[in-house]
Amino acid sequence: MKERIGLYNHIPFCQKKCHYCDFLTFVDMEDKMDEYIDYLVKEMALYHGRYQLDTIYFGGGTPSYLAAEQMAKIMESISKHFEILPDCEISIEMNPESVTKEKVETYLKYGFNRFSMGVQSFDNATLRMMGRLHDRQKVYEKVALLKELGVEKLGIDLMFGNPKQDMAVLKHDIELAMQLPINHISYYSLMIKENTPFQRWVLTGQMRVLDDEIERKMYHYIQSELAKHGFHQYEISNFAKGEVESRHNKKYWQLENYLGLGLGASSNIDLVRFVNHRRFADYYGMIDQGKFPIQISERLSVEDREKEYIMLNLRLLEGFAFQAINQRFQINFLEKYQDVLTKHKKLGLIDYDHERIWFTEKGLDMGNQFYLDII
Structure with missing residues (x-):
C-alpha cells in the first residue's frame, strides 16, 4: 500500500x-x-x-x-x-x-x-x-x-x-x-x-x-x-x-512525513531528513542523470527524533498527548522527563494533566529554557 x-x-x-x-x-x-x-x-x-x-x-x-x-x-x-x-x-x-x-x-x-x-x-x-x-x-x-x-x-x-x-x-x-x-x-x-x-x-x-x-x-x-x-x-x-x-x-509541527520538491526543498521521511540542491545547475544536473537532486541527507537517531517531536509539537497550543509520544518512541514520557517537567511546572512555563502536556501563556513567551533542559 x-x-x-x-x-x-x-x-x-x-x-x-x-x-x-x-x-x-x-x-x-x-x-x-x-x-x-x-x-x-x-x-x-x-x-x-x-x-x-x-x-x-x-x-x-x-x-x-x-x-x-x-x-x-x-x-x-x-x-x-x-x-x-x-x-x-x-x-x-x-x-x-x-x-x-x-x-x-x-x-x-x-x-x-x-x-x-x-x-x-x-x-x-x-x-x-x-x-x-x-x-x-x-x-x-x-x-x-x-x-x-x-x-x-x-x-x-x-x-x-x-x-x-x-x-x-x-x-x-x-x-x-x-x-x-x-x-x-x-x-x-x-x-x-x-x-x-x-x-x-x-x-x-x-x-x-x-x-x-x-x-x-x-x-x-x-x-x-x-x-x-x-x-x-x-x-x-x-x-x-x-x-x-x-x-x-x-x-x-507533528513530525509527520512530507516530501519537498523543487530547488532547496526539504523533506522528512521517517528518520531521514533531506534537502535538495540550492543551485539551479546542481539541481538540474542531478535530475538529468536520473538521480534525486538531494544535497544533504541526514539520518537521525530515535533519541534525536524524540527531542524534535517534543519541541515541534509544543508549538501547538494543544501540545501533545502522552499516549502518542509513548507509542511512537516506546518510552514513558512522564518518567523519563520527570525532573524537567517538575522544574518547569513550578516556573509556570508548562502545564499537564493525566493525558497531555502544553505550554502556558508564559511558556509560549519563554519556552527556550524548557527546550534546553529537554535536550
Missing part, C-alpha cells in the same frame, strides 16, 4: 524580493520559469507511484507569480505521478499583485481549496518600508475577487514588530483584517535575517528594532483581539476561525 504523505512544491520566483526576506527566491528570472517547471515535473517522475497525497502545498517565492498554464502543468504532473486523495488539502501562497481571475479559476479547476495571501500590513508606509509591491486597496480588491470566484478557505499573513509599526498601526491592522471575509490568519514576528536590506539598515543605524517588551505587548494584544473575533489560536503564529487549520503545516 502506498504511504500517505504531504507534498511541498517550492516555487523560487518573485517579482520583487522583500526587504526582510532571506528565503531561496529569485527575481527577474521570468525567462527561466518554464525550464524550472520542466525539471520540477522530471523530479516528480522520480517518485512515480510511491505516495498517496493528503496535503499539497505551494510555497516560495511567490507561487501565484506563475502563469495559469504553468500551474496547470504542475498539477497535471502531480496527478500523473502521485495519487491525490479525495479529501486532499491543496494550498497556495499568493501575493495580492499577482492574483488574477484566470489564475484563481485555474487553481479552483485543479482542486485548490486553501488560499493564503501575503498582506503583512494594511499601512501603506509600512508596506513601502518592507519592500512590498501592493497597497491596502489592492488587498481589498483581490480578496473580493477570490470570494466572488467561490474561495471558501481564505487566510492572510500579517507581520508585527516592524520599525514603522507602533501599537496604533498594529491595532488598525487588526481592525481592518477583521472586516475581511477571511477565516485564517498567520501572524509572524519580524525577524532580522542575514544578508537582507533590513539587516544592513539595522547595522548602519538606519533602522531600529523594537525592544522585546513592546514586541511581547504586541503579541499579547494580537492573541486577545483575534480571540474576541472568533479566531482560535492553534499554533504560536496561527489562528483559525472554524475548522480551517492548516493540515499541511501541522505535518511539520
Whole structure:
C-alpha cells in the first residue's frame, strides 16, 4: 500500500524580493520559469507511484507569480505521478499583485481549496518600508475577487514588530483584517535575517528594532483581539476561525512525513531528513542523470527524533498527548522527563494533566529554557 504523505512544491520566483526576506527566491528570472517547471515535473517522475497525497502545498517565492498554464502543468504532473486523495488539502501562497481571475479559476479547476495571501500590513508606509509591491486597496480588491470566484478557505499573513509599526498601526491592522471575509490568519514576528536590506539598515543605524517588551505587548494584544473575533489560536503564529487549520503545516509541527520538491526543498521521511540542491545547475544536473537532486541527507537517531517531536509539537497550543509520544518512541514520557517537567511546572512555563502536556501563556513567551533542559 502506498504511504500517505504531504507534498511541498517550492516555487523560487518573485517579482520583487522583500526587504526582510532571506528565503531561496529569485527575481527577474521570468525567462527561466518554464525550464524550472520542466525539471520540477522530471523530479516528480522520480517518485512515480510511491505516495498517496493528503496535503499539497505551494510555497516560495511567490507561487501565484506563475502563469495559469504553468500551474496547470504542475498539477497535471502531480496527478500523473502521485495519487491525490479525495479529501486532499491543496494550498497556495499568493501575493495580492499577482492574483488574477484566470489564475484563481485555474487553481479552483485543479482542486485548490486553501488560499493564503501575503498582506503583512494594511499601512501603506509600512508596506513601502518592507519592500512590498501592493497597497491596502489592492488587498481589498483581490480578496473580493477570490470570494466572488467561490474561495471558501481564505487566510492572510500579517507581520508585527516592524520599525514603522507602533501599537496604533498594529491595532488598525487588526481592525481592518477583521472586516475581511477571511477565516485564517498567520501572524509572524519580524525577524532580522542575514544578508537582507533590513539587516544592513539595522547595522548602519538606519533602522531600529523594537525592544522585546513592546514586541511581547504586541503579541499579547494580537492573541486577545483575534480571540474576541472568533479566531482560535492553534499554533504560536496561527489562528483559525472554524475548522480551517492548516493540515499541511501541522505535518511539520507533528513530525509527520512530507516530501519537498523543487530547488532547496526539504523533506522528512521517517528518520531521514533531506534537502535538495540550492543551485539551479546542481539541481538540474542531478535530475538529468536520473538521480534525486538531494544535497544533504541526514539520518537521525530515535533519541534525536524524540527531542524534535517534543519541541515541534509544543508549538501547538494543544501540545501533545502522552499516549502518542509513548507509542511512537516506546518510552514513558512522564518518567523519563520527570525532573524537567517538575522544574518547569513550578516556573509556570508548562502545564499537564493525566493525558497531555502544553505550554502556558508564559511558556509560549519563554519556552527556550524548557527546550534546553529537554535536550
